[in-house]
Amino acid sequence: MDLLHKFLNIVLLPITLIVLLFFMPPFLILKFLWSLKRYVYSENVSGKVILITGASSGIGEHVAYEYAKRGARLALVARREDRLQAVADKARKLGSPEVIVVRADVSKIEECERFVNETVNHFGRLDHLVNNAGVALQLRLFEDFTHFSDIASVMDINFWGSVHSTHYAVPHLRKSKGKIVVIASAAQWATTPGLSFYNASKAAQVSFFETLRTEFGQDIGITIVTLGAIESEMTQEFLPEAQLNWMPVETTKGCAKAILDSTCSGDMYLTEPSWVKATFWIKILCPEVFEWCLRSIILNNMPQTSKKDS
Ligand SMILES: NC(=O)c1ccc[n+]([C@@H]2O[C@H](COP(=O)([O-])OP(=O)(O)OC[C@H]3O[C@@H](n4cnc5c(N)ncnc54)[C@H](OP(=O)(O)O)[C@@H]3O)[C@@H](O)[C@H]2O)c1
Numbered sequence: 432m433d434l435l436h437k438f439l440n441i442v443l444l445p446i447t448l449i450v451l452l453f454f455m456p457p458f459l460i461l462k463f464l465w466s467l468k469r470y471v472y473s474e475n476v477s478g479k480v481i482l483i484t485g486a487s488s489g490i491g492e493h494v495a496y497e498y499a500k501r502g503a504r505l506a507l508v509a510r511r512e513d514r515l516q517a518v519a520d521k522a523r524k525l526g527s528p529e530v531i532v533v534r535a536d537v538s539k540i541e542e543c544e545r546f547v548n549e550t551v552n553h554f555g556r557l558d559h560l561v562n563n564a565g566v567a568l569q570l571r572l573f574e575d576f577t578h579f580s581d582i583a584s585v586m587d588i589n590f591w592g593s594v595h596s597t598h599y600a601v602p603h604l605r606k607s608k609g610k611i612v613v614i615a616s617a618a619q620w621a622t623t624p625g626l627s628f629y630n631a632s633k634a635a636q637v638s639f640f641e642t643l644r645t646e647f648g649q650d651i652g653i654t655i656v657t658l659g660a661i662e663s664e665m666t667q668e669f670l671p672e673a674q675l676n677w678m679p680v681e682t683t684k685g686c687a688k689a690i691l692d693s694t695c696s697g698d699m700y701l702t703e704p705s706w707v708k709a710t711f712w713i714k715i716l717c718p719e720v721f722e723w724c725l726r727s728i729i730l731n732n733m734p735q736t737s738k739k740d741s
Contacts, residue, residue, distance in 0.1 A: 466696070473695040474610075477502035478528070480554040482547065484537050484596055485564030487514035489663030490614060493687035494561055499527035501691065506550035507532045509564065529554070537564045537592030538584065547599035557603035559694070562593035562636075563614040567665055570625035570733060582628045589632035594639060601651065610652040612694050613640045617657045617707045620714050624730045644699070654694045659707035661686045679704075 481498050485491035487509035495505055499522035507515050507522075507530065515532040522530050533549050535542040551557055566588050568581070576582070597611060604611065618626060619634040637655055644653040660666055660680045681704050693701035702708045714721040 466698075469696040469698070470692075473692070474697070475501075476558070476691075476695060478504065479558035480504050480506070480550065480556050481559045481561065482506040482508065482550050482557060482596075482600065483561040483563060484508045484546075484592065485614075486518055487511045489665060490658070490661055490683055490686060490690075491561070491563040492518050493683040494563065494612075494690055495522050496525050496684075497687040497691045498559075499523070499525040499530075502526055502528065503559075504529040504554055505531070506546070506554070508535050508537070508546045510534060510536055537596060538587035540591075540595045543592070543595035544599045547596065547603070551603050556607055557600055558607045558609045559612060560596060560600040560604060560609070561612040561614070562596055563612075564592050565589045565614065565665075567626065567629045567669055570669065572625055572733075573627050585628045585632050586635070589629070590635045590639070593636055597640075597643070604651045608650065610654065610694060610697075611640070611643075612690065613637070613653065613655045614690075615640075615655055615657050617659050617702065617710065619657065621707075621710050622725065624725060625733055652694075652697050654690075654698050654701060656690055656693070656701045656703065657707070658686065658703055661703075 476498060481503045483491050483495050483498075483505065486495045486505075486507035488511075491507075491509070495507055495518055498505060505519070505522055505527050507519055509515050512532060512534040515534065519530040519532050531550070531553055533546040535546045537543055547557070566585060568585055593613065600611070603609070613636060615637045616629075616633040618630045619637050622630050637657070640653050640655055643651075644655075647653065660678050662680050662683045666680055686703050689701060689703045702711075710721070
């Protein structure tokens, strides 16, 4: 067995690189043509039933408006009901024929079951689930945490919230051959110091939904959205705290439109804004440089109270 591993260690990587070199150009051309076809025949969501978690502000709110403009019927979920009602009113004005709001906390499994059931009981079907609800913690280095009880909410909302919502939605999405949209983050690879638990929750979310996509095949489409910095309550809170006001932030409206275009085209992944993909390749190809940049740019701009010797 050891001999086999030694053999594979020597030959497999060079063979893979050579095969990729020949295979990639025709593959990329085919992929481009296929994406054009999917764009031209992109899904019409008019009259379809869309459940959006975290629809009371930011990205979820604007994704709701974008679906509304395209005539979809909406179920909006979050904890602040007054904000949800305001979003629902605007969504109706923008063209949604029917909107319901459900006050719920995605970190509680029984509430996930309730909002999926309320949606399906009301509309009789479910076509898209948008797993958007999420929170970030205050920027803090790992060594500055004294206890971990307040961290649990990040995993409970960002990871478990999307797992539980998906669990109850899947039987209905199978019937409609529907879609799941996962609002993840470039934080899963751009491992920003001070956000260790947020980054980990988003990495767990991506890995989970990539696995589900393999399990579901063509039955349920999954679009995984990895976002850079987007205008929202979250960025208003975190970018000034990290003194990263220079960071280019995309508008929530532009981001929501890109999410809908990509979902309706059946894309596997969307990175928005797309230049953020460059950071992925830098990390894969030169991890040393990538980490040095993160330490120099972000660690050095963090509030003094939470900075260890860098
Ligand atoms: N903004 C960015 O730069 C950025 C970048 C990468 C990824 N993201 C991801 O985008 C998603 C949306 O964030 P955002 O930027 O739009 O921030 P936001 O404006 O703070 O929106 C977060 C939404 O999640 C909801 N939410 C939070 N906890 C919840 C819970 N326990 N149950 C139900 N709903 C809950 C909030 O509503 P209530 O408070 O009313 O419950 C709110 O509607 C998040 O998953 C975030 O991780 C954002």
